[in-house]
Amino acid sequence: MGLGIHGGGEGVARYLVNKGAKVTVTDLKTKNQLEPTLKKLSGLPIKYILGQHQISDFKKANLIIRNPDVSLNSPFLKTARQHKIPILMEINLFWEESLSKKIIGVTGTKGKTTTASLIKAALSSAGIKVVLGGNLGISLLEILPKIDKNTWAILELSSWQLEGLKNQRSSPHISVITNIFPDHLNRYRSMKDYVAAKKLIFAYQKKSDYLVLNQENSWTKQLQKEAPGKVVLFSKKDVPKSWPAKIKIPGDHNLANIAATLAVAKILKVKPNSAKKGIISFPGISHRLELVKSISGIKFYNDSTATNPSASQMAIRSFAQPLIWILGGTDKNLTFTTLIKEAQRKTNLKALILLAGTATEKIKNKIEKYPLSTKVFGPFDQLLPAVYKAYQIARAGDIVLLSPGAASFGMFQNEFDRGNQFKKIVNDLAQQKPAL
Numbered sequence: 001m002g003l004g005i006h007g008g009g010e011g012v013a014r015y016l017v018n019k020g021a022k023v024t025v026t027d028l029k030t031k032n033q034l035e036p037t038l039k040k041l042s043g044l045p046i047k048y049i050l051g052q053h054q055i056s057d058f059k060k061a062n063l064i065i066r067n068p069d070v071s072l073n074s075p076f077l078k079t080a081r082q083h084k085i086p087i088l089m090e091i092n093l094f095w096e097e098s099l100s101k102k103i104i105g106v107t108g109t110k111g112k113t114t115t116a117s118l119i120k121a122a123l124s125s126a127g128i129k130v131v132l133g134g135n136l137g138i139s140l141l142e143i144l145p146k147i148d149k150n151t152w153a154i155l156e157l158s159s160w161q162l163e164g165l166k167n168q169r170s171s172p173h174i175s176v177i178t179n180i181f182p183d184h185l186n187r188y189r190s191m192k193d194y195v196a197a198k199k200l201i202f203a204y205q206k207k208s209d210y211l212v213l214n215q216e217n218s219w220t221k222q223l224q225k226e227a228p229g230k231v232v233l234f235s236k237k238d239v240p241k242s243w244p245a246k247i248k249i250p251g252d253h254n255l256a257n258i259a260a261t262l263a264v265a266k267i268l269k270v271k272p273n274s275a276k277k278g279i280i281s282f283p284g285i286s287h288r289l290e291l292v293k294s295i296s297g298i299k300f301y302n303d304s305t306a307t308n309p310s311a312s313q314m315a316i317r318s319f320a321q322p323l324i325w326i327l328g329g330t331d332k333n334l335t336f337t338t339l340i341k342e343a344q345r346k347t348n349l350k351a352l353i354l355l356a357g358t359a360t361e362k363i364k365n366k367i368e369k370y371p372l373s374t375k376v377f378g379p380f381d382q383l384l385p386a387v388y389k390a391y392q393i394a395r396a397g398d399i400v401l402l403s404p405g406a407a408s409f410g411m412f413q414n415e416f417d418r419g420n421q422f423k424k425i426v427n428d429l430a431q432q433k434p435a436l
Contacts, residue, residue, distance in 0.1 A: 002066060003025050003029070011142045012141060023044075023045070024057055026048075026052075029050065058076045058079045064086070068158060088164065089163070091165065092164050100147050102152045104152060104153070108177050108178030108180065112157070117132065119154050122264075123154075123270065124278055126270040126278075129151050131151055131154070135161060157201060159194060159197035162197055162201055163200065180219035182310070186333045202229070206228065232263050246280045247279070251315070262275065288303060295426070298400060301401045307329075307408070310339075323346065324398060325352050326353045327403065329355055329405075337370075350398060351375050351376075351377060351393050357411070383421050
């Protein structure tokens, strides 16, 4: 239920076909919307119900695998429960099939992908056998063949994926929570519910397990008293003072991600210098403060996965150069007061360029209440003219930053589509360098 275009649904469908199951894929998206995934599954004996769900499928199935994006409150799932049909997730299949129980789980509002990738880089450089999977565009089930009983599996896990651990009543041996900020309040009724989902990463740990927490984040600090296992705290101060000049990924927040990585390395008795090579050579992740290109001395950064105000706040703090900031999108029932107050204080903010969306209307209201000393352009209902406006304003030495602070739906398929469109526009600009 829910094929999607991120790779998880594709991996589940292929895995189940290979197991000999009779597979039906049902998704509210249309054939055209799912075309990239459908191409990858072409030739496999799969029945497709697209653009709709049929209640009959939820009455007669032997097993339902729900995509993490599908709400537990779906009326179709309610029907399945009434008919006593088991409802699992990709992570449940992984947990049952993995030959290794050496699992490192990483969650958090921001930084989980970067931290999970940093842990892989650090442990690999220390000679430890590791694999990386999770919310990374590849199914957890596709990494199973690479795992033996001595392999450490590093899993990046969203709050939605963690909901699947309730069925397993199991948590990773080492659980990392990078930070918690308000997010996804269009999906969860309150911050309490959102935090409860994050807590599943350690809820079923044993005394011999580890919980790694950010001691500089108010939400994560509160969780240490609830941990069944051993708590390890980290902060940016844990990063050796000589390292920042050598680190390739920008931003003060990435020092916290590195500190979390060092905490995991310490648990596994890996010395900092053994992990250092992997950490300082780590190039960063696409769509996360990713340097796309420099055009005539203007640097363009893609931070499209900044889908909440806290993430964009961290992003704009990362630059001291004159900054042209592209912001806005779809609302997730979040507040933008703190973000706009931060923008007020940013003396290097040269211009703010708004993308159209429901969140943008809230942003405009906050700007009226907390006026900025810089020009505001837009909102633009297409990305191309927004980027062209940024290029027109910018001069050598400036930064153009796409860090929307909001979801992408409406103008884009998802945040990755938004980031890829931004990169294409910038790369085309580099070729053309139009006089605007």
